[in-house]
Amino acid sequence: MIEIAKIWPDVEFLLPEDSSVRRLYFGSETCERLLPEQFELRKAMDLASRFGFNLTLLTPVLSDIYIDRALGLFEIFSGFPLAEVVVSAWGTLEALRDFDITPVIGRMLSKQKRGPEIINQYEYMPKIQKEISANVGFSSDLVRFARSMGAYRFELDPLAKGAILNLDNDARGSISISMHASFSLVSISRFCMTATFHNGQARPPHAWSCERQCRLESFILSSHKMPRPLILEGNTLFMEQADWESQADAIGADRIILPAES
Numbered sequence: 001m002i003e004i005a006k007i008w009p010d011v012e013f014l015l016p017e018d019s020s021v022r023r024l025y026f027g028s029e030t031c032e033r034l035l036p037e038q039f040e041l042r043k044a045m046d047l048a049s050r051f052g053f054n055l056t057l058l059t060p061v062l063s064d065i066y067i068d069r070a071l072g073l074f075e076i077f078s079g080f081p082l083a084e085v086v087v088s089a090w091g092t093l094e095a096l097r098d099f100d101i102t103p104v105i106g107r108m109l110s111k112q113k114r115g116p117e118i119i120n121q122y123e124y125m126p127k128i129q130k131e132i133s134a135n136v137g138f139s140s141d142l143v144r145f146a147r148s149m150g151a152y153r154f155e156l157d158p159l160a161k162g163a164i165l166n167l168d169n170d171a172r173g174s175i176s177i178s179m180h181a182s183f184s185l186v187s188i189s190r191f192c193m194t195a196t197f198h199n200g201q202a203r204p205p206h207a208w209s210c211e212r213q214c215r216l217e218s219f220i221l222s223s224h225k226m227p228r229p230l231i232l233e234g235n236t237l238f239m240e241q242a243d244w245e246s247q248a249d250a251i252g253a254d255r256i257i258l259p260a261e262s
Contacts, residue, residue, distance in 0.1 A: 005024070005178070006021045009027065025086070026056065034212065041076055059086060074098075077101055083100075085103055087106055107156060153176045156178070156251065163250075179244065179253035180259075181248075188235055195210065
């Protein structure tokens with residue numbers, strides 16, 4: 001049976017009305033400035049409990065000044081029924097060993113080839129390069145390492161030309177796969193382009209007070225050189241993938257993660 005989850009980035013957003021959604025993905029996997037405050041996580045836990053949702057906490061790559069804040073969130077979240085944390089850095093996976101929380105290997109830790117340039121180049125690629133471009137980006141040995149750290153679920157993006165899960169039987173049989181629906185994550189930066197738009201110049205994220213404008217607005221970037229437009233949200237570029245359902249089926253995903261506004 002396929003589990004349906006939905007990204008719910010902020011406690012001020014409405015809860016999903018779709019009855020098929022059983023798990024909420026709370027927080028952000030792309031920007032540490034969007035890491036929830038402790039009171040926000042407590043409110044999310046309360047709402048999830050009251051309305052019958054399971055809860056997953058998204059975490060991004062963390063700089064030193066945000067590690068303690070994340071650990072404080074893990075202390076609050078530890079022991080919550082069916083609690084998960086999506087990790088975007090191996091150090092976060094190590095830190096979770098001290099808590100009663102199930103870790104999930106996030107899509108930031110796979111090395112999938114997500115860029116739109118592959119669409120234009122694909123027909124000219126040799127076979128081996130096509131296979132590399134479709135590979136999910138992690139090996140059987142990496143799966144076994146993740147298992148030794150308590151992680152049995154991996155998250156993937158749909159790709160422009162399909163995704164291939166090339167694992168041995170032992171590795172594939174011991175993990176579960178989640179597929180993000182509709183959009184793949186193309187690239188991420190320490191510089192927030194949305195904040196740059198509002199502040200007038202590119203500066204690293206610690207140089208201003210984040211007002212979370214990216215929660216409420218996004219930008220479409222297009223060029224005659226790109227086969228598809230890109231969607232800019234904060235510091236991250238996404239690309240729409242229309243055939244994600246067939247990819248999820250082919251790869252054997254048992255969880256689908258819907259984007260925040262679908």
